[in-house]
Amino acid sequence: MDKRNLNDEFEKALHIHNQGDLIQAESIYKKILIDRPNHDGALHGLGLIAFHNDSLKEAIEFVKKAISINPKKNNYHANLGNILYEARNFSEAIKEYKRVLKNDRNNSLIHNNLGHAYQANSQINNAISSYKNAIKNDTSNLEYRFNLAVCLQNSGEFSLAKKEYTMMIKENPNNPQIHHNLGILYLENDKAEKAIKYFEECIKLNPSYVLAYNSMGSAAAKNGNTKKAIEQYKKAIEIDPNYFEAIINLANLYELSNTQEKINKYFKISKIIKLYKNALKINKYHEKTLNSIACAYESIGDVKKSKKYFKKLLSINPNNIEANYNYTRLIDKKYYDNKYIRNLEKLISNNANETKIFLLFFSLAHIYDKKGEYKKAEYNFTYANNLKDKNNNYNKKKIKITALEIIDSYTEELYRQFKNKNIKQTIKPIFILGMPRSGTSLIEQIISNHEEVHGAGEIIKMAKIEDIYKNQFAKNKKYPSSIKYIDDKIIDELSNEYIQYLTSLNSKVKIFTDKLPGNFIRIGFIKLLFPNAKIIHCKRHPLDNCLSIFFTNFSNNIDYSFNLDNIANYYLSYTEIMNHWKKIFNNDFYEICYESLVMEPEKNIRGFFDYCELDWNEKLLNHLDNKRPVQTASVMQVRKPIYKTSIRRAKNYKELTKKILSISDFKLLSENYNF
Numbered sequence: 001m002d003k004r005n006l007n008d009e010f011e012k013a014l015h016i017h018n019q020g021d022l023i024q025a026e027s028i029y030k031k032i033l034i035d036r037p038n039h040d041g042a043l044h045g046l047g048l049i050a051f052h053n054d055s056l057k058e059a060i061e062f063v064k065k066a067i068s069i070n071p072k073k074n075n076y077h078a079n080l081g082n083i084l085y086e087a088r089n090f091s092e093a094i095k096e097y098k099r100v101l102k103n104d105r106n107n108s109l110i111h112n113n114l115g116h117a118y119q120a121n122s123q124i125n126n127a128i129s130s131y132k133n134a135i136k137n138d139t140s141n142l143e144y145r146f147n148l149a150v151c152l153q154n155s156g157e158f159s160l161a162k163k164e165y166t167m168m169i170k171e172n173p174n175n176p177q178i179h180h181n182l183g184i185l186y187l188e189n190d191k192a193e194k195a196i197k198y199f200e201e202c203i204k205l206n207p208s209y210v211l212a213y214n215s216m217g218s219a220a221a222k223n224g225n226t227k228k229a230i231e232q233y234k235k236a237i238e239i240d241p242n243y244f245e246a247i248i249n250l251a252n253l254y255e256l257s258n259t260q261e262k263i264n265k266y267f268k269i270s271k272i273i274k275l276y277k278n279a280l281k282i283n284k285y286h287e288k289t290l291n292s293i294a295c296a297y298e299s300i301g302d303v304k305k306s307k308k309y310f311k312k313l314l315s316i317n318p319n320n321i322e323a324n325y326n327y328t329r330l331i332d333k334k335y336y337d338n339k340y341i342r343n344l345e346k347l348i349s350n351n352a353n354e355t356k357i358f359l360l361f362f363s364l365a366h367i368y369d370k371k372g373e374y375k376k377a378e379y380n381f382t383y384a385n386n387l388k389d390k391n392n393n394y395n396k397k398k399i400k401i402t403a404l405e406i407i408d409s410y411t412e413e414l415y416r417q418f419k420n421k422n423i424k425q426t427i428k429p430i431f432i433l434g435m436p437r438s439g440t441s442l443i444e445q446i447i448s449n450h451e452e453v454h455g456a457g458e459i460i461k462m463a464k465i466e467d468i469y470k471n472q473f474a475k476n477k478k479y480p481s482s483i484k485y486i487d488d489k490i491i492d493e494l495s496n497e498y499i500q501y502l503t504s505l506n507s508k509v510k511i512f513t514d515k516l517p518g519n520f521i522r523i524g525f526i527k528l529l530f531p532n533a534k535i536i537h538c539k540r541h542p543l544d545n546c547l548s549i550f551f552t553n554f555s556n557n558i559d560y561s562f563n564l565d566n567i568a569n570y571y572l573s574y575t576e577i578m579n580h581w582k583k584i585f586n587n588d589f590y591e592i593c594y595e596s597l598v599m600e601p602e603k604n605i606r607g608f609f610d611y612c613e614l615d616w617n618e619k620l621l622n623h624l625d626n627k628r629p630v631q632t633a634s635v636m637q638v639r640k641p642i643y644k645t646s647i648r649r650a651k652n653y654k655e656l657t658k659k660i661l662s663i664s665d666f667k668l669l670s671e672n673y674n675f
Contacts, residue, residue, distance in 0.1 A: 006032060010041055022049050040070040048079060056087040074100050078110060085113070090121035108138035115147060124155045142172065146181075153185050161185055176206040183215060192219040210239045214246045221253055229253055244282045248289060251275035269300050285316050291323055303330055319347060325359035325553075333370040341367060358387040362553050369551070374652040381551055382656070388553075389562035396566050399573040402521065407580045409480040410524035415584070418491070423532055427499045430612055431462075431526060432515040434538035435574055436558060437548035439594040443538060444515040446605055449622075450614050454506040458516045461501045465494050466525055486528060495529040511614070520574060523581045523589070534612050535589035537578065542670045543650035545594075546571055546660055564656065568663040575669060595647050 009032055017025035026049050029042040036042075047062030063080045070076065081096035097114040100107060115130035131148035138144060149164035165182040172178060183198030196219050202212040217232035230253065236246035251272055276293035279286065294309035310327040313320055324347060341364065348360050365380035430447065432440050448455025466479075473490050474482035502512045517538075519526065526533055540548075546567045549558075560566040581589070590611040597604045602621060609616055650657050661667045 006036060006039075010039070013042070013045060017045060017048070022052060025049065038069050040066040040073070040076070043069070044073075044076055044079070047083070051079070051083050051086070056083060059083045060087065072103075074103055078113075081110075081113060081117070085117055085120070088120075090117050093117045094121065106137045108134045108141065108144065111137065112144050112147060115151065119151050119154070124151065127151050128155070142168065142175075146178070150181065153181070153188070158185065158189050174205055176202040176209050176212070179205065180209065180212050180215065183212070183219075187215065187219050187222065190222075192222045195219045208239055210236050210243055210246070213239065214243065214249060217246070217249055221249075226253065242282050244279055244286075247275055247279040247282070248286075251279065251289075251292065269296060272296050287313055287317055287320055287323070290316075291320075291326070294323075294326065298326075298330065306330060319351065321347070321351060321354060321356045321359050325363050328363040329366065333367075336367045336371060358384045359553065361387065365551070369652075372652075378653050378656055384553070385550060385562045392556075392559055392562055394559045394563070394566055396560070396569050399560070399570050403573040403576045403580075405480050406521065406524065406577055409483050410580070410584065412584055414484060414524075415527070418488070418528065418531070425495065425499065425530065425532070426510055427502055428511045428532075428534070429498070429502065429530060430511065430513045430534040430536065431519055431523075432513055432536045432538065433519040433523070434517055435520075435540065435545050435549070435571060436517050436554070436561070437552060438517070438538040438540040438545055439592070439597060440515045440517050440538050442597070443536060443592070443608065444513045446620065447608070447612065447614075448513055449620055450511075450609070452509055452614065453511045453513060454502075454509045455513050456502065456505055456515075457513075459514055460516060461498060462514065462516070462519055462522060462526065465498055465529075466522055468497070469494060469525075480524075483525070483528075491529055498529065511612075520578060520581075524584065527585060527588075536608055536611070537589055537591045538594060539591060540594040541648070541650075541673050542571055542575075542666065543657060543660065544646065544648065547650050547653060547656060548646070550656070564660050565663060568660050568666050572663075572665055572669065598647060 009028055013025050013028035013032070016028065026046065029045045029049075032039050032042040033046075043062050043066035047059045047066065050056075050059035050062060060080070060083055063076060063083060067073070067076045067080065077096045077099045081093045081100070084090075084093035084096060094114065094117045097110050097117060100110045101114070104110065111130050111134035115127045115134065118124070118127035118130055128148065128151055131144060131151055134144040135141070135148065145164060145168055149161050149168065152161035152164060162182070162185060165178055165185065168175070168178045169182065179198045179202040183195040183202065186192075186195035186198065196216060199212045199216045199219065202209050203216075206212075213232050213236035217229045217236065220226075220228035220232060230250065233246050233250035233253070236243050237250065240246075273293060273296050276289055276296065279289045280293070283289070290309050290313040294306045294313070297303075297306040297309065307327065307330050310323050310330065313323045314327060317323070324344065328344070344360055344364055344367075348357060348364075351357055351360075361380045361384035365377045365384060368374070368377035368380060430453070432444050432447070434440055444455050444457070447453055469486070469490070470479040470482070473485065475485050477485065505512070520537065523535060526535070546564065549561050549567050550564055552561065554561040560570045590608055592604055592608060605621060606616065609620060661670065
């Protein structure tokens with residue numbers, strides 16, 4: 001092929017390439033290279049085709065070879081920069097873009113692309129400068145200004161980003177994308193109400209702008225408006241049934257880490273699982289969704305399906321710490337061989353700086369506990385909790401002060417003034433409370449197995465109502481001393497608020513369980529609102545109870561649980577508070593020892609059903625028939641028959657027992673415990 005024919009062929013290839021016929025263009029480029037192997041244009045063309053086909057490694061090789069032959073071609077360097085950027089080799093992409101700008105310093109597109117590369121490489125100040133240079137060379141280009149605003153937003157420069165978006169809206173008032181992004185900026189800065197206004201304007205400009213509905217859902221969720229959040233996420237999915245983020249957001253609104261009342265009020269667990277399945281149809285490798293659906297199945301006791309999804313997740317990413325932790329909890333101890341343990345230890349070694357590494361120490365601790373190797377279990381439980389406690393600012397004096405204030409404020413005299421109050425409440429709450437890990441989940445699972453009872457779980461509504469009293473009715477006085485200002489009108493208003501909430505969960509029943517363990521602190525408040533409320537206090541041997549808390553990976557909400565000294569002191573204050581309630585209410589609540597329930601289940605189960613004035617039938621002895629979701633730390637225990645292995649468990653942990661018994665008054669408390 002002579003030079004003229006070769007040039008004609010190359011021009012033909014370029015024309016065909018630009019027309020989008022990549023297969024024929026590729027064929028001509030290759031034909032040229034057979035005749036002239038160092039034809040830089042053909043090599044560059046093949047590189048662009050490889051780039052289009054996502055063959056990034058091949059694309060880089062072709063374009064680099066073209067550059068080695070003809071290094072002065074700016075578009076070669078520009079395209080190599082684009083390919084390297086897609087290959088996530090940001091530092092090399094930056095070098096290529098800079099080479100272009102040496103010869104063409106006013107190239108706004110390259111300044112813009114350099115901004116992208118800098119931003120991806122976490123060089124934010126350089127990125128901002130590059131976007132500004134792009135704008136300087138092309139002031140009318142909205143995309144460059146938008147990119148600058150996004151970069152400022154991502155770097156936390158709220159005021160500067162807001163200024164850019166506001167200027168763009170002024171000049172482009174009908175652009176829905178700018179309104180949407182300004183809304184996102186406000187949402188990220190906890191200004192949900194203002195964000196919603198911009199999302200609404202975005203939707204007004206473009207009713208099909210699916211991102212805005214998803215963002216509206218997130219804003220509503222942040223404001224605590226679950227109903228509106230659901231509506232907006234559903235609208236987003238209606239517009240685009242494959243909108244992965246909206247499906248996940250809707251499902252995660254009721255995720256197992258969220259408060260139980262949201263699940264009770266709006267969704268059955270089966271619908272949550274269906275949402276996760278829909279999301280996985282779109283992206284079957286999404287790790288968080290696989291983890292969530294596995295946890296959802298675990299909450300209803302379907303261990304087989306739960307393990308299936310955890311295994312799938314681990315096949316995608318064997319280093320996923322959360323999945324390893326969850327899977328280890330579910331599998332039978334026969335699988336805890338040396339190989340399994342070595343894999344966990346290797347995972348710890350390879351991820352020493354990960355924030356969630358404490359989960360793997362909990363995993364090892366539970367393995368050794370089940371194997372009966374208690375010294376190793378003790379070491380790993382302690383190490384896991386030390387990692388969690390490292391950045392914990394728990395103030396152990398706070399619960400002691402609370403106990404003293406409750407005792408001083410909730411007096412017998414307070415209740416005398418309401419003694420003859422006429423109570424007409426058709427809704428009957430049953431409060432199940434005590435320390436965490438004292439058997440509250442098991443007892444709720446047993447009681448909610450009754451057909452007339454709705455198990456509401458660990459709802460925080462009573463705490464919220466207590467806050468309403470503090471903020472609206474306490475007459476600027478500190479709570480709980482301000483409780484003396486409560487009157488019949490306030491009591492009626494607050495009790496009705498609680499009743500309305502319960503009926504919104506299930507309008508078909510009159511009896512509800514509320515099993516937030518921490519409600520032991522507010523028994524006095526509960527008895528003002530519901531003098532005839534049934535209250536079941538769950539007790540457990542102090543040593544077993546405190547160690548069980550220490551052995552459990554609680555969330556940061558139970559911030560005393562990572563330190564034995566804090567746990568023991570909290571337990572002492574809890575005992576003090578409970579002794580006060582016994583004195584005030586003359587034991588007008590049902591007290592059950594976990595050990596008694598385990599040793600004599602039928603006798604005790606009949607006892608608290610009798611106390612709750614619920615009709616008895618034999619099926620109530622089998623709580624395993626109850627398939628309601630459980631979202632507490634006891635999720636697996638309540639799915640098993642009542643077992644005795646948790647009684648006197650502390651005897652296996654001599655060093656931890658010794659440490660906790662050294663705490664003032666705790667030894668005496670343990671010695672005087674009877675069941």
